[in-house]
Amino acid sequence: MKVLKQLALAASTVALFAGVAQADGLQGKVVGFSQIGSESGWRAAETSVTKLQAEERGIDLKFADAQQKQENQIKAIRGFIAQGVDAILVAPVVATGWDAVLQEAKDANIPVILLDRGVDASEDLYLTSVASDQVKEGRVAGEWLVNTVGDKDCKIVELQGTVGSTPAINRKQGFEEAIAGKANLTIARSQTGDFTRSKGKEVMEGFIKAENGGKDICAVYAHNDDMAVGAIQAIKDAGLKPGTDILVVSIDAVPDIFAAMVAGEANATVELTPNMAGPAFDALDAYLNGGTVPEKFIITESKLYTPADNPQGEYDTRKGLGY
Amino acid sequence: MKTRVLSRLISPQTMALAAVLLVNWILFPGFFDIEWKDGRLFGSLIDVLNRGAPVAILAIGMTAVIATKGVDLSVGAVMAIAGATAATMVEAGWPAHTAVAVALLAGLACGLWNGVLVALLDIQPIIATLVIMVAGRGIAQLITEGSIVTFSDPTLIFIGTGSFLGLPMPVVIAATLAVLATLLVRRTALGLLVEAVGVNRSAARYAGISANVLLLAVYVFCGFCAAIAGMIVAGDIRGADANNAGLWLELDAILAVVIGGTSLLGGRFSILMSVLGAVIIQAMNTGILVSGFPPEFNLVVKSGVIILILVLQSPLSATLFLRAPKAKTGASK
Incomplete structure (x- = not known):
C-alpha cells in the first residue's frame, strides 16, 4: 500500500524528471527492462523513475529484477527476445560476458540500450548507453568549492567511497582536477567511508581529532550523500556547525541531503540522476521513428544543487521515489 | 594468586593493546588528549571505546556461543533487523520503549531460531546461523522497504549518541553488559557448565547438564546482544540502514x-578478554584514521597486526619467548 502511495505521489510530481513529454512516439511499444536489483535507494529510485517514464510515454514496460545475478539478466533478455519486444533496456550488473546474448538480440533486430553502467562488448552490439560521467560529478563538486572559497586558504578532508570502486576512483579524480592549480585548496586527509553513513561519521570523527578538533578543516568532500550525512553528525558532535564552520559538499542528491540543506547543514550536492530511462527513451524514439542512430555514449547532466534550489521541494519530490 | 594477576596483566592481549596504542601515539601525538566538551569526554581514546562498543557487545554474546564450540554468523544481520524494527516503529508513531522492547524481542527470536536449529535439530552452527546471516538482511530490507529509515526519536538517538557521566552511552551499555555477563558466568556455575558443553557435549549431558537448554540460552543471549548493538548503530546515525548496518561485523x-x-574449539572462555579484543581492533581502526595513511593500506595494516597478535598468542611463541610452556595456561585464563 505504501509503495502504491509513493508511486502515486511520485507520479504527481514526475514533471520534474520527465523533461519534454513526447507526443505519441513510443505509444504502445513494448520495452523490456532488466534491472540489477534494488541494492540501494538510488537503484530503487531508478526503477520507479523508469516505470513512470514508460507510463508517461504509453510504453508497455516489461520489468525483470535480476537480484544481482548476471544469469538472471541473461535469462530475462532471452525472455524479452522470445516475446518479440520492440527494445530492451539493461542495467548490467557486471561488465563482461554479454557478447552472446547481445548478439542474439542483434540477430532478432531488437535494439538494446545500456543504462547506468557499461559493458566490455563490441560497440555494434548495442544501440547506445546512457550513463553519468562520474569524473564530471567530482569536477562539478570541486568547481563549486573553488568558486565558494575564493582566495581563502582551505583545508579539505575527503571521504572516499569503497576503495577501488569505479565511482570512488572517478569522483576523486574529477575533484582533484577541479582544484588542481589552486594553491589555497589542499586535500589534507582522505580516507574511505565505504559509502555508508556510519563509516562516514566514524571517519569524520577521526579527521576532526586529527585536525585540531576540526578547527583547521574548511570543507568536507564526500563521494556520496550518505557519508556526508554521517559527517554532518560528527561535526555537530564536535561542537561545530556543519555548513558554516565546515562546508559540506557531496554527490548523489538523495532526499536526506536536501533535508540537511533545509537545516542549513549541507552546502552543495551534485545530482546522479535516477532518470537514465528518459534519455534512453528519447534516443529510442528518434531511432525507431526517425532512423537516427544515437551517439554510443549519452551522458546525463551532473546538476549542482545548493540551498538556493528549493531544497524542501526537492526533498518532497524525491522522497516519493523510493530512495 | 599474585602470579595469576601478574600474568593476566602481561597477557598477549594487554601487550597488543599497549603496542597498538603506542603506535597510534607515535603516528598522532594528540591521540591521548581528552577534553571535556558539552558535558562529555571528547578525544580519540573515547572514540576508540565508543566505536568499539558495538563489536564489544557482539563479542560478549559471541564468546558464550564460541565457548560451546559453536559460532553465530547471524549477528550482523540481527543488528540490521533490530535497528530496522526500532526505527520503523518509532517512525510509525509507537513510543520508544515499545520499539526498543520489540527490537530486543526480535533479537531474542532470531537467537531462539538459531538455538533451535543447533540444539534441537543438531545442525552445525556455522550452517544453522548462516540462514539468518543471509536471510536476515533481506528481512531488514523488507522492514525498511529498502530505504534508510531516518528518525528523530530522542530515546533511540540517546542509545546511540547520548552520554552518561561524561561517557558515551554505547560504552556505558557495553561495560555494564560485560560486567553483568561476567558476574553471571563466574559467580554462578553457569560458566563452568558452558565450558563443559563446549569441551564435550555428550559427556556434559551424561554428567547431568541440560546441554540443549544451555545451547538454546547462549544463542538467545547472543541474539539479544546483537539487538542491542543494532539499536546503538541505528541510534548513532539516526537511521536504520538495512543494507549496511552490522555488515561483516560478525567477523x-x-x-x-x-x-x-x-x-574456536570451545571450552575455556573469557568475556572481558573478548571485550579487550574488540577494543584492540577498534584502536587499530581509529589509529589508521588519525594517522593519515591512504585508505589502500587499511586492510594490509589491519591484517598484519592481527597476524602478529595471533602469533604472539600461539603456543609456539609461548615456548620461544617465555621459555616456560606452562605459562600459557595462566595467560589465557
Whole structure:
C-alpha cells in the first residue's frame, strides 16, 4: 500500500524528471527492462523513475529484477527476445560476458540500450548507453568549492567511497582536477567511508581529532550523500556547525541531503540522476521513428544543487521515489 | 594468586593493546588528549571505546556461543533487523520503549531460531546461523522497504549518541553488559557448565547438564546482544540502514573473541578478554584514521597486526619467548 502511495505521489510530481513529454512516439511499444536489483535507494529510485517514464510515454514496460545475478539478466533478455519486444533496456550488473546474448538480440533486430553502467562488448552490439560521467560529478563538486572559497586558504578532508570502486576512483579524480592549480585548496586527509553513513561519521570523527578538533578543516568532500550525512553528525558532535564552520559538499542528491540543506547543514550536492530511462527513451524514439542512430555514449547532466534550489521541494519530490 | 594477576596483566592481549596504542601515539601525538566538551569526554581514546562498543557487545554474546564450540554468523544481520524494527516503529508513531522492547524481542527470536536449529535439530552452527546471516538482511530490507529509515526519536538517538557521566552511552551499555555477563558466568556455575558443553557435549549431558537448554540460552543471549548493538548503530546515525548496518561485523566479533584467547574449539572462555579484543581492533581502526595513511593500506595494516597478535598468542611463541610452556595456561585464563 505504501509503495502504491509513493508511486502515486511520485507520479504527481514526475514533471520534474520527465523533461519534454513526447507526443505519441513510443505509444504502445513494448520495452523490456532488466534491472540489477534494488541494492540501494538510488537503484530503487531508478526503477520507479523508469516505470513512470514508460507510463508517461504509453510504453508497455516489461520489468525483470535480476537480484544481482548476471544469469538472471541473461535469462530475462532471452525472455524479452522470445516475446518479440520492440527494445530492451539493461542495467548490467557486471561488465563482461554479454557478447552472446547481445548478439542474439542483434540477430532478432531488437535494439538494446545500456543504462547506468557499461559493458566490455563490441560497440555494434548495442544501440547506445546512457550513463553519468562520474569524473564530471567530482569536477562539478570541486568547481563549486573553488568558486565558494575564493582566495581563502582551505583545508579539505575527503571521504572516499569503497576503495577501488569505479565511482570512488572517478569522483576523486574529477575533484582533484577541479582544484588542481589552486594553491589555497589542499586535500589534507582522505580516507574511505565505504559509502555508508556510519563509516562516514566514524571517519569524520577521526579527521576532526586529527585536525585540531576540526578547527583547521574548511570543507568536507564526500563521494556520496550518505557519508556526508554521517559527517554532518560528527561535526555537530564536535561542537561545530556543519555548513558554516565546515562546508559540506557531496554527490548523489538523495532526499536526506536536501533535508540537511533545509537545516542549513549541507552546502552543495551534485545530482546522479535516477532518470537514465528518459534519455534512453528519447534516443529510442528518434531511432525507431526517425532512423537516427544515437551517439554510443549519452551522458546525463551532473546538476549542482545548493540551498538556493528549493531544497524542501526537492526533498518532497524525491522522497516519493523510493530512495 | 599474585602470579595469576601478574600474568593476566602481561597477557598477549594487554601487550597488543599497549603496542597498538603506542603506535597510534607515535603516528598522532594528540591521540591521548581528552577534553571535556558539552558535558562529555571528547578525544580519540573515547572514540576508540565508543566505536568499539558495538563489536564489544557482539563479542560478549559471541564468546558464550564460541565457548560451546559453536559460532553465530547471524549477528550482523540481527543488528540490521533490530535497528530496522526500532526505527520503523518509532517512525510509525509507537513510543520508544515499545520499539526498543520489540527490537530486543526480535533479537531474542532470531537467537531462539538459531538455538533451535543447533540444539534441537543438531545442525552445525556455522550452517544453522548462516540462514539468518543471509536471510536476515533481506528481512531488514523488507522492514525498511529498502530505504534508510531516518528518525528523530530522542530515546533511540540517546542509545546511540547520548552520554552518561561524561561517557558515551554505547560504552556505558557495553561495560555494564560485560560486567553483568561476567558476574553471571563466574559467580554462578553457569560458566563452568558452558565450558563443559563446549569441551564435550555428550559427556556434559551424561554428567547431568541440560546441554540443549544451555545451547538454546547462549544463542538467545547472543541474539539479544546483537539487538542491542543494532539499536546503538541505528541510534548513532539516526537511521536504520538495512543494507549496511552490522555488515561483516560478525567477523569482527569472532576475531575479537579469538584475539581474546577463547578457542574456536570451545571450552575455556573469557568475556572481558573478548571485550579487550574488540577494543584492540577498534584502536587499530581509529589509529589508521588519525594517522593519515591512504585508505589502500587499511586492510594490509589491519591484517598484519592481527597476524602478529595471533602469533604472539600461539603456543609456539609461548615456548620461544617465555621459555616456560606452562605459562600459557595462566595467560589465557
